[in-house]
Amino acid sequence: MSSADIYREIILDYYRNPRNYGKLPNPDVAQRDSNPLCGDELEMHLNIKDNKVVDVKFTGKGCAISQASASMLTELIMGKDFEDVKKLSKEDILENLGLHDLGPARIKCALLSLKVLKSGLYSYLSDKLKDTASADKIKEEASGLY
Amino acid sequence: MQASIINIESVRNDFPILRRKVHKDKALVYLDNAATTQKPIQVIDAISNYYLNYNSNIHRAVHELAEEATAAYESTRDKVARFINAKNREEIVFVRGTTEAINLVAYTWGRQNVGKDDIIVTTEYEHHSNIVPWQLLAKEKGAKLEYIGVDDNGELIVDQLDKYLETGRVKLVTFSQMSNVLGTITNSEEIIKRCKAKGVRVLVDGAQSVPHMKVDLQKLDCDFFAFSAHKMLGPTGVGVLWARKELLEGMVPFNGGGDMIREVHKYETSWNDLPYKFEAGTPNIADVIGFGAAIDYLERIGMDKIREHEIDLTRYALDKLSQIKGMKIYGPMDAAKRGGVISFNLGDIHPHDLATIIDEDGIAIRSGHHCAQVLMERLDVSATSRASFYIYNTKDEVDAFVKSLYRAKELFRI
Numbered sequence: 001m002s003s004a005d006i007y008r009e010i011i012l013d014y015y016r017n018p019r020n021y022g023k024l025p026n027p028d029v030a031q032r033d034s035n036p037l038c039g040d041e042l043e044m045h046l047n048i049k050d051n052k053v054v055d056v057k058f059t060g061k062g063c064a065i066s067q068a069s070a071s072m073l074t075e076l077i078m079g080k081d082f083e084d085v086k087k088l089s090k091e092d093i094l095e096n097l098g099l100h101d102l103g104p105a106r107i108k109c110a111l112l113s114l115k116v117l118k119s120g121l122y123s124y125l126s127d128k129l130k131d132t133a134s135a136d137k138i139k140e141e142a143s144g145l146y
Numbered sequence: 147m148q149a150s151i152i153n154i155e156s157v158r159n160d161f162p163i164l165r166r167k168v169h170k171d172k173a174l175v176y177l178d179n180a181a182t183t184q185k186p187i188q189v190i191d192a193i194s195n196y197y198l199n200y201n202s203n204i205h206r207a208v209h210e211l212a213e214e215a216t217a218a219y220e221s222t223r224d225k226v227a228r229f230i231n232a233k234n235r236e237e238i239v240f241v242r243g244t245t246e247a248i249n250l251v252a253y254t255w256g257r258q259n260v261g262k263d264d265i266i267v268t269t270e271y272e273h274h275s276n277i278v279p280w281q282l283l284a285k286e287k288g289a290k291l292e293y294i295g296v297d298d299n300g301e302l303i304v305d306q307l308d309k310y311l312e313t314g315r316v317k318l319v320t321f322s323q324m325s326n327v328l329g330t331i332t333n334s335e336e337i338i339k340r341c342k343a344k345g346v347r348v349l350v351d352g353a354q355s356v357p358h359m360k361v362d363l364q365k366l367d368c369d370f371f372a373f374s375a376h377k378m379l380g381p382t383g384v385g386v387l388w389a390r391k392e393l394l395e396g397m398v399p400f401n402g403g404g405d406m407i408r409e410v411h412k413y414e415t416s417w418n419d420l421p422y423k424f425e426a427g428t429p430n431i432a433d434v435i436g437f438g439a440a441i442d443y444l445e446r447i448g449m450d451k452i453r454e455h456e457i458d459l460t461r462y463a464l465d466k467l468s469q470i471k472g473m474k475i476y477g478p479m480d481a482a483k484r485g486g487v488i489s490f491n492l493g494d495i496h497p498h499d500l501a502t503i504i505d506e507d508g509i510a511i512r513s514g515h516h517c518a519q520v521l522m523e524r525l526d527v528s529a530t531s532r533a534s535f536y537i538y539n540t541k542d543e544v545d546a547f548v549k550s551l552y553r554a555k556e557l558f559r560i
Contacts, residue, residue: 003503007557016494039515039528040498061528063496106502 001101007064008098014068019075022057028128031120035112040066042116044074048124051082063109065099070113072096077117086121086138088114090145108146118142150540151455152447158538160186160443172508175543180326180354180487180534181512182376185440189379192439196432203428205405219431222438223421229441230352230371231362232388236420239387239394240434244353245275247372247387248320250424251349252279254397255370255389256318259347262288265316269294269302269332270524271325274517276351280320294321296524300328300477300484304336311344318347320370323355327516327532328477329460329487331355338367347393353377357536358456358485360449369393380440381433387424394420401426452537456486459535463488463544470551472560476525486535489516492551493560497531503557504550511547 024030027045034041040062047055056074060067076096077085093114094100102110119142126135158164161184168174176184196218202211204219227235241247256279260266266280270293277291284291292310295303302321310316319341324331334350341348349370355361357378363371370393375384389397399406399417403426408416417423444452461481467473472493478484492500497513504511512532515522522528533547 003506003554003557006502007499012558037514039519039522041528063498065499106498109498 001099006099006102006106011064011068011097011099014071015064018058018067018071020057020071020078021059023059024055024057029120029124031116031123033112033116033119035062035066035108037108040109040112042066042070042112044070044113044116044120046077046120046124048082053077053080053082053085058113062112065097065102065106065109066112069093069097069110070116073113073117085117086134088117090114111145115142115145118145151458152451152537154455154538154540157447160188161538162187162190164538168508168510169506172506173546175507175509175546177533177535177539177543177547178510178512179536179539180377180516180532182382183357183379183536184538185381185436186379186443188443189381189436189439193381193432193436196435201432204431205422215431215435218435218438219429222434222441225438225441226386229445230356230386230388231364233364234391237388237391237394239389239421239424240429241385241387241424242383242430243374243376243385244273244351244372245385247370247385248275248349248351249279250387250400251370251372251389252283254400255347255393256280256283257287258396258398260284260287260289260317263315264289265292265310265313266290267292267294267307267310267316267319269321270296271300271302271328271330271518271521272320272322273326273351273353274519276320276322276349277520280318289317290315293520296328296521300325300330302330302332302337304333304340307337307340311340311346314344316341316344316346318349320349320351322351322353323361324358324485324487325477325518325521326354326487327489327518327521327530329354329484329489329534330477331359331483331485334366334368342367354485354487357444359453363388375433375437375440378440379443380437383430384433384437391420394424397424399423399426403427405429447537455537456535457481459539459541459544460484460486460488462541463533463535463547466544466548467551470548470555472555476530486539487532488534489530489532491527491530492554493558495554495558495560497529499558500531500551500554503554504547507546507550507553509547509550 024045028048029046032043042060044058058070122139125131200211200214202215204216223238348368350368352373356373371388376382406426474491476489501513
């Protein structure tokens, strides 16, 4: 897709004025990752109560796509049922961003947020819920993103 | 086309790739030469000629093909020795690239000579390949790694070297002759002079300098020197380690195997002569031969002319770029103090976004940390965009690049 289609007003707005930017004091889930190729960094914090995401924040640095993607993902999962959050797919994220047909180099920027989220949920599922089967499934999903 | 120091039109004709279009119909403006350069037809032909006409292993067989291949492979060694003014051809060791050359020194000379509490000094503007091997060595030996800092002009603070040298514990000082991010040309002679006064060994990473300026090892007076063929019109997978003969003689082999031995018995082996002691296994014959053609090409143009052309182009680009509002250029603003490498950031456009946008106009630049995260920390940025020039680049291409940057500004509404 062309740059004019990628860098729409909404992407630039989320890049420059990220929603839910910051850290949580005692997060149930804290996950950090970076893209070694370009150095994009992302850290997500979640609080989960009664099977719902009750609070979520992120910090990071990187390109407009990676940062807008993270910010929009936090909005997408805020207040959502934990089960629904677990099911989020690559297509959901790209749909939410309005980005289709990103080249192989840039799709990683868009999906870093989902990768961080899924890796965080893996730790939560395996360490706190002791749900090994779900944890393994989500780990596999995270590593298969790109 | 403007009047130029070298005959660019004829040079460009030698590079078939420069005729291709990108993004359907956009002329390719290749400004990622610090990463790797394009290859002239002479280099491509030399490689395919080897495979087509005299493909054979070298050094051992006595048949005609082997003799031709050996002669071609070894003639590159002579060319390299002449090109960098090495005293002896056996001081030229072919490796895979600069990274392997530095690792070779770290794993052999380093392990033999660096001990607990010894100091290795590198700089804040090194490529990861001149940091990580020394971190590994320092960890293994309990040695320390220290850094010469970079000032706000993007130049090394050479005086910081003295406090390390005064400890009497420094075993090696290692630095790049030209920064791959800032383009800064290091005051190598001064650093080497101070090291020599204290009897300290010096490794120079010439990956960015050798392709772009005349390097004379007899004048430079360092102990180890490393560079890569693919950044100077040659193929990937070939590099050079030069080291003083007496050092190479004292060093244990890096890899064991065929070709590096004199005699092998069940429990004991004696080593082949230099440089073969460090070239175990069948080497990258075709690409070493191609590298020879690259050196011929550069010598035909002349390194002084190449340098002059790049200063001219860099000065032009620095002038155009600095007129763009919101432009931040890193490194010295004096084109004579830097190579044809310009790192910059434009407003709040992240380098990856910028590179994506201008790629649509056919402009190939690099974005990211350029394998220099220590320097990124020093500059307090996560990434930069980098344009880098070579013999085939023109002022028209700089204009196209600048025009594309204005389009990026528009897209980002700045």
